[in-house]
Amino acid sequence: MRRLFLLALACGYALCAPMSAARAQGGPQVDRYGLAAANGPVERWGSAEIALTGPSGGNPFLEVDLSATFRQGARTLRVAGFYDGDGQYRVRFMPPEAGEWEYETHSNRAELDGRKGRLTAVAPSAGNHGPVRVKGTHHFAYEDGTPFWQVGTTSYAWIHQTEELQRQTLQTLAGAPFNKLRMAVFPNHDDKNEPPRFPFAGRPPKAWDLARFNPAFFRNLEQRVSQLRALGIEADLILFHPYDKGYWGFDRLPADVNERYLRYVVARLGAYRNVWWSMANEFDFLKEKTMPEWDRYFEIVQASDPYQHLRSIHNAFVLYNHTKPWVTHVSVQSGAIAEDFERAVLFRDVYNKPVVYDEVKYEGDFSRRWGQLTPQAMVLRFWMGAIAGTYVGHSESYEDPRGMMWLAKGGGLKGQSPPRLAFFRKILAESPAEGLEPIDKWQNHPFAGKHAQYYLGYFGLGTPASWPFVLFKTGLADGMRFRAEVIDTWNMAVTPVDGVFEIVKRDNYTYADKNGRAIALPGRPYMALRIVRVP
Structure with a gap:
């Protein structure tokens, strides 16, 4: 699958639509966003789209409601739609089962209401194992039962770079061992370059129309999530972060805007099987938000997502209560806990859920102490985490005169740990399917x-x-x-x-x-x- 992806990347995404493995083999055809038309076949756990034309006057983001009910026998799923600009409305569906599905739209506008149709979900192609779920108590598996051995990395702002740099990041990932990528939806102001697009209509730095989203921003995000899916990589989407530092104001939006943003993101991206929801990175640095607000945002994502993708939240110094029912797994930052297995096992016992040490410091030579791990120390943490029955995340932070740090912008990898992590992942894949448990x-x-x-x-x-x-x-x-x-x-x-x-x-x-x-x-x-x- 990664080889097919590289061939598609070489032809240029601006010039030709990428081929999924299924399309290359004569299966359902998808567009550049990995979406199949609702009137044609779609893979089980693929993404189908109902495209509708409707009102463009006023503010459709606020004034038009759209959803659809999908039915297969006694099973129904209610899926929210969204406005995509220029009078275009969309509802996206990820069939959880193969077979025939009927649908009917619901809207407060007559031209969008009561539209009926059917689609056929066919068998998944090679490499499509469905979304990742919690397996047992402490581990993960794809929905078809295939074990998911998490070997993740982080590149916060890679989708906010130039087209050329985004392509380079994807090419790097195609040859890297990582099967999960943590990435931020909002841009990062630590990156001094102006992003090519923003999530809201308006002008930087603060002249935003917070009642209108910028569809072009989200289309780029969708394309990148689709491309990660083609590589077999889970997109761990960080929904909020503190690295705006008030410059654009995306870190301190009003609560009603945050809630509308969450519903919009879930509506646009929930139909991609490789999505995970990370409520925030270093959530406790977002001082304007209270614990009850974080609870409320979790509840909104949980209620809005008909597919129940994995959900967690990442800390700096204050730990969220991961025992809450809307948290599916533990995402933790700790510089030292994965240095030995006896410490790494502790959060498993506290939370009784899968534990991912998404940030254990980074391989590199950065001036901050969190960015100075040797390659050996990076790899050691992965092995210690595995012996504890937990999972560990990578990134690297090597200094670069052009500011090209993988952690921040993506691009290329410079460190020595990725080949060793590929070897580590192979060893994991040869382990018992139930997952590694401390002896x-x-x-x-x-x-x-x-x-x-x-x-x-x-x-x-x-x-x-x-x-x-x-x-x-x-x-x-x-x-x-x-x-x-x-x-x-x-x-x-x-x-x-x-x-x-x-x-x-x-x-x-x-x-x-x-x-x-x-x-x-x-x-x-x-x-x-x-x-x-x-x-």
Whole structure:
């Protein structure tokens, strides 16, 4: 799929519409925004659009209501529509099941009301596994059950750059290991270049008509989300952030404008299966907003989204109460918690939800302490997070005389961690589908996996010359047999260990190799072990 995407990118999005994998194989045709017409076939978990012409006078953003009800047998979904400017109205639908769907529009304007039709949802193409959901308690999977091993990155303002730079970012992502990208909807004033477009009608810096959105801004956002979808990358959309610092005023909009903005964003983007909603980045730096307001905004997104995409919020110093029912997973910033697995596991126990350490500092040489991780320290945090049964996010912040920092603007990657994270993701993909669970989290036991079946251990900065073959007791019995591999996580090598280890009970807590054997290790940091039961 990523190869098809690069071919489409090479032809130029301004000149030719990108091909989805399905279209390249003769499936449903989609436009440059990844949308299929409602009168043609659409993939299950694809995006169909009903386009209607209606009133353009007055202010349609405020004065015209539009929605549609989609029905398949006894199942119904009510989907909000939106005004796209120039008298054009749209309703977008992501079919949750294959088969025939009937729809009928509802509006306070006669020309938009009572429009009926049907569409056919066909089987998803290769690479389309549906939206990501919470799996069990602490992990993720696509809706078709395929495990989703989160290996994310962050580039806040990449969609607010030039067309050339946005394309470069997409080309970089096509060859990178990341399957989730955190990105801001509003522009970032830390970026001193003026963005090419803004979310509201009007003129910068503050002459905005807050009652009218700028459709061109959102079309660019949609195109980029669609292109990420073609790459198999989840778009973790940051709905608010504090980096405007009052310059444009998008960080301190009136509550009624914020609520209208949230409903508009959900209406436009909810039909893309790869969307996650991040309510804010460093929400506690938005001093004008109270905790009850954040609760209200969560409730609006939850109520407006018929597909119930994943929802969370990201902190600076104050933690949001992630136990609230509208929070699907924990998104946390912490510079130190993922330095070792015994700390990283703690938020799992507190919140009983999947935990993503989206910000654990960044690889780079930036002047601020949060941007000075070595590549080795970046990779170490991913492995420590995995052993804790959690997930970790990447970004990089290398100084550049042109201001081309991946964290801020995208473009290209300079660091050494991405190839190692690709190797890490491969190791994860070979793990049990249920997800990695800590084996014995209370006793400095650096293993996660599935009891009596699969063990993945990581020694981090430790430099052992050997490891005695000793496993925690749960699920074990005398005579069980295991094979082992030594994994060099930095040099990206897997070396099988000769022979089979047969275990016997050693004490109240452990089983050991019956012959007292140990596994030789090279005495350097960043080593791991993989142990798998054999018949």
